[in-house]
Amino acid sequence: MKFPGILILLAAYVFSADIFISEIHRDPAGAESAIGGGASHEFIELINSGNDTLFIDSLYITDGTESDSIVPVDEPVSGHPDCIVSTRFLFPGQTAVILDPDYRDAVTRNPSCRLPIAEGSVLYMCGDRELGAGGLASDEGVMLYKGTKIVIDSIICFASDYPLNTDGKISLSSPVNREGVSLVPVSILFDTVVYDYCAASVTPGRCELLRNGWVIDWRLREKELSEDLVTCTIKCRKPGGGKESQRWCLYCDSSGVRKILNSGKIVSGALTSTLISEFTAGNFDLVFSMANTEWLIDLSGVRMSGGVVRINELSPRTLTGEPEWFELVNTSSMTVNLSGWKFGNSSDTAILSATDRFLEPGGFLVVTKDAEALCARYPGLKNVLEPPVWHTLDNYRDTLLLTGRSGFFCDIACFESAWFTKWENQSLERARPDYDGLSSESWNLSLRATPGFPNSSLFWRTTQDPSMEIGPIPFTPDGDGTDDLLAVTLKVPSSSTVSLSIYSFEGRMVRTFSGPAVRKYLWDGKTDNGQKAAVGPFFVIALIQRSGNSVMIRKKGVLWR
Amino acid sequence: MDDPFPSGYLMGNLGTIIWDDGMGGRSPWFPAAALHSGSGLVISVGAVSYYDRMDNLEDRLIYRAVSGAGYAGKIIKIKAAVSQFNAFGIFYSQTGFLSVGYRGFSLEATGYRFFVRGKEETARTLGELGAAIWVPFKYAAVMFQAEHIVLKESRSGSDTPFLLRGSIHTKRNLFGAQGVTVVVIPSRAQPVRFTLGEEYRLFGWLGIHAAVSANPVMIGIGVVAEWSRAGAALSFVSHPELGWSKGFSAEYRPRL
Numbered sequence: 120m121k122f123p124g125i126l127i128l129l130a131a132y133v134f135s136a137d138i139f140i141s142e143i144h145r146d147p148a149g150a151e152s153a154i155g156g157g158a159s160h161e162f163i164e165l166i167n168s169g170n171d172t173l174f175i176d177s178l179y180i181t182d183g184t185e186s187d188s189i190v191p192v193d194e195p196v197s198g199h200p201d202c203i204v205s206t207r208f209l210f211p212g213q214t215a216v217i218l219d220p221d222y223r224d225a226v227t228r229n230p231s232c233r234l235p236i237a238e239g240s241v242l243y244m245c246g247d248r249e250l251g252a253g254g255l256a257s258d259e260g261v262m263l264y265k266g267t268k269i270v271i272d273s274i275i276c277f278a279s280d281y282p283l284n285t286d287g288k289i290s291l292s293s294p295v296n297r298e299g300v301s302l303v304p305v306s307i308l309f310d311t312v313v314y315d316y317c318a319a320s321v322t323p324g325r326c327e328l329l330r331n332g333w334v335i336d337w338r339l340r341e342k343e344l345s346e347d348l349v350t351c352t353i354k355c356r357k358p359g360g361g362k363e364s365q366r367w368c369l370y371c372d373s374s375g376v377r378k379i380l381n382s383g384k385i386v387s388g389a390l391t392s393t394l395i396s397e398f399t400a401g402n403f404d405l406v407f408s409m410a411n412t413e414w415l416i417d418l419s420g421v422r423m424s425g426g427v428v429r430i431n432e433l434s435p436r437t438l439t440g441e442p443e444w445f446e447l448v449n450t451s452s453m454t455v456n457l458s459g460w461k462f463g464n465s466s467d468t469a470i471l472s473a474t475d476r477f478l479e480p481g482g483f484l485v486v487t488k489d490a491e492a493l494c495a496r497y498p499g500l501k502n503v504l505e506p507p508v509w510h511t512l513d514n515y516r517d518t519l520l521l522t523g524r525s526g527f528f529c530d531i532a533c534f535e536s537a538w539f540t541k542w543e544n545q546s547l548e549r550a551r552p553d554y555d556g557l558s559s560e561s562w563n564l565s566l567r568a569t570p571g572f573p574n575s576s577l578f579w580r581t582t583q584d585p586s587m588e589i590g591p592i593p594f595t596p597d598g599d600g601t602d603d604l605l606a607v608t609l610k611v612p613s614s615s616t617v618s619l620s621i622y623s624f625e626g627r628m629v630r631t632f633s634g635p636a637v638r639k640y641l642w643d644g645k646t647d648n649g650q651k652a653a654v655g656p657f658f659v660i661a662l663i664q665r666s667g668n669s670v671m672i673r674k675k676g677v678l679w680r
Numbered sequence: 681m682d683d684p685f686p687s688g689y690l691m692g693n694l695g696t697i698i699w700d701d702g703m704g705g706r707s708p709w710f711p712a713a714a715l716h717s718g719s720g721l722v723i724s725v726g727a728v729s730y731y732d733r734m735d736n737l738e739d740r741l742i743y744r745a746v747s748g749a750g751y752a753g754k755i756i757k758i759k760a761a762v763s764q765f766n767a768f769g770i771f772y773s774q775t776g777f778l779s780v781g782y783r784g785f786s787l788e789a790t791g792y793r794f795f796v797r798g799k800e801e802t803a804r805t806l807g808e809l810g811a812a813i814w815v816p817f818k819y820a821a822v823m824f825q826a827e828h829i830v831l832k833e834s835r836s837g838s839d840t841p842f843l844l845r846g847s848i849h850t851k852r853n854l855f856g857a858q859g860v861t862v863v864v865i866p867s868r869a870q871p872v873r874f875t876l877g878e879e880y881r882l883f884g885w886l887g888i889h890a891a892v893s894a895n896p897v898m899i900g901i902g903v904v905a906e907w908s909r910a911g912a913a914l915s916f917v918s919h920p921e922l923g924w925s926k927g928f929s930a931e932y933r934p935r936l
Contacts, residue, residue: 589736592737593771593799620921624681624682624684624742624767625681625682625683625684625896626684626922627895627896628896646869647869650867653682653840654839655681655773655794656730656742656767656768656771658731658734658922671921672735673922673923674734674735674736675734675737675767677767677768677771677796679796679802
């Protein structure tokens with residue numbers, strides 16, 4: 120079953136704000152193993168941060184392509200005597216861990232693969248199959264919803280950084296996966312849930328965001344670049360609620376001397392409380408204090424000069440009827456007002472926006488000559504800006520400069536057609552946000568234009584050391600719906616070309632993949648002639664070429680049917 | 681699933697150097713037609729490690745171990761061999777081979793069992809027939825073979841396609857011994873494989889051999905040593921993308 124990508128986009132508007140995926144563990148430590156039951160297991164941790172109980176009846180999990188029911192673990196699990204089993208409820212403030220269905224048997228047979236699940240956690244598992252239907256890929260996100268296997272009634276929560284995906288898959292590609300380290304949210308109370316590595320590798324059943332029962336989240340914004348005025352928005356929530364009143368205090372700490380900036384009281388029963396304070400940036404630490412607990416607020420992002428807004432993608436050559444456009448991304452932790460900013464080159468500049476136009480941290484803004492035409496071309500596109508006057512981009516060679524309100528240099532994008540082979544009407548994507556934008560290495564031809572969203576190559580072309588993963592092993596293209604396709608996932612440096620071939624045990628090349636390099640190749644077990652490839656070992660050979668140098672990666676697998 | 685090259689002594693020369701009183705002809709896993717009449721009993725063992733270690737499952741190899749025996753009387757010849765194939769502890773194949781020859785003609789029966797660890801209940805079995813004709817002339821012999829004629833299989837879709845092989849093998853001469861084989865697999869888009877090989881004896885008991893094949897391109901090299909009743913061979917085959925395969929074989933001919 121496939122969920123259309125647009126359905127997942129809608130999730131941003133309808134999902135419950137009370138249930139969060141507070142940990143996702145996709146790449147367990149240990150050797151790649153084909154043995155059923157495995158020595159390592161994936162899991163997903165949930166927290167009910169609201170005031171209502173979650174009933175798991177009709178609760179399903181999906182990676183966007185396959186879905187599976189969530190059911191209680193019905194008997195105590197070896198090594199986890201204090202975890203809660205056989206319950207269909209997740210009460211406010213409780214944490215649950217969703218496990219693979221074979222976890223209980225695996226820990227009984229092999230206690231060394233036991234996860235360090237916190238006492239009191241509620242244990243659930245997938246009803247039929249492993250998380251993500253055969254394991255979560257290293258760039259895969261998940262969504263929990265109420266409904267049936269084929270119908271979504273309401274979305275409970277999801278972990279994803281790229282909600283619109285044409286192939287239906289839910290992706291969570293940033294940060295790049297590390298073996299044995301799970302991802303935990305570092306920010307959940309603002310619009311975007313941001314994930315990062317778990318400092319303690321894996322902590323199933325323990326929500327890192329909870330301190331003394333509270334979740335605190337904040338955003339900083341420079342009000343005026345010239346006056347060092349900073350607005351601090353703090354959001355507070357107490358999972359499980361209650362009606363107690365709490366005193367809070369925001370103060371600056373300079374060499375041990377504390378000065379109160381703001382203080383007040385909030386009632387924890389109100390789901391999320393928002394506190395806004397304003398202060399002048401200086402050389403001090405900013406500390407938020409509540410419920411006998413202190414949170415140090417990172418001010419390092421506030422003083423960033425220029426450069427926080429980058430040109431992330433641009434499309435000087437477009438299809439007929441599609442206007443020119445370029446995309447900006449805010450790489451800082453503060454909201455930026457683009458009012459008065461300019462774009463263009465040394466001889467011609469244009470105002471980006473004459474009025475306030477805010478770009479949230481991590482947010483994208485698409486700047487185009489004709490917003491209406493662009494939205495018609497890319498349905499679902501939001502955050503589009505049509506400047507009063509357009510600066511036309513050259514199709515062959517140009518420099519696009521972005522300058523701030525007071526004229527400070529912010530970013531530059533240089534390109535010329537000679538850098539690219541077969542540049543027709545593809546957009547140019549920045550290979551990495553930290554590349555200078557001046558050289559050929561900074562830009563890739565996109566696989567598909569992604570205005571308003573992360574680049575199609577952002578996550579697989581951000582490495583200097585190419586790598587390739589294949590799976591499953593064994594791979595069984597017998598049409599039974601399980602392990603029918605071999606996934607070959609690549610990470611390659613920018614400006615690389617990839618030649619991918621599959622060899623039989625006999626040493627013959629049985630399948631080749633040509634055309635522009637893509638992040639994931641899927642092999643159905645057939646040769647280039649459409650015949651079934653022989654069972655037994657096979658080899659996947661990727662030849663990655665870049666700037667005259669080539670690297671060969673060879674992986675072996677087993678085909679069985 | 682077909683092997684990329686023969687096992688044992690024939691590995692380094694990619695199956696091109698076969699003379700009926702030489703090690704190639706005596707290999708128990710080769711058709712009895714090529715066994716020299718009246719040569720008596722031979723026992724052989726061999727092992728092959730296939731290709732490089734690659735970039736995953738580095739500590740797991742692909743290998744085949746093979747052993748067998750053959751006997752040639754004046755008219756009747758018989759050979760039998762078994763082999764065990766293991767692909768990194770996940771995929772296994774067990775093979776039994778029996779060849780019965782009458783003068784220069786032999787019939788071969790081969791049984792296979794393939795399975796994947798953890799899925800033994802889905803094991804496949806396959807029974808096949810083959811035939812070989814060995815026609816010796818004064819300076820060379822010609823051989824024709826048909827292989828993989830499926831008799832019975834547990835599930836449809838044979839993974840060892842029918843093939844025809846024709847080959848010419850010279851006798852030992854001033855320049856050593858030479859061989860050419862042409863394999864045709866009709867079901868393949870590129871059905872023909874050519875192989876050319878040469879063996880040169882540095883001394884009467886020590887020889888080196890090499891061979892090259894197209895589709896797929898492979899280069900084999902090997903060293904062979906033969907004493908009065910024993911012989912051993914060390915072989916290497918290189919594939920441009922998959923790397924080096926290593927093989928060893930030994931034989932002994934007990935006096936009856």
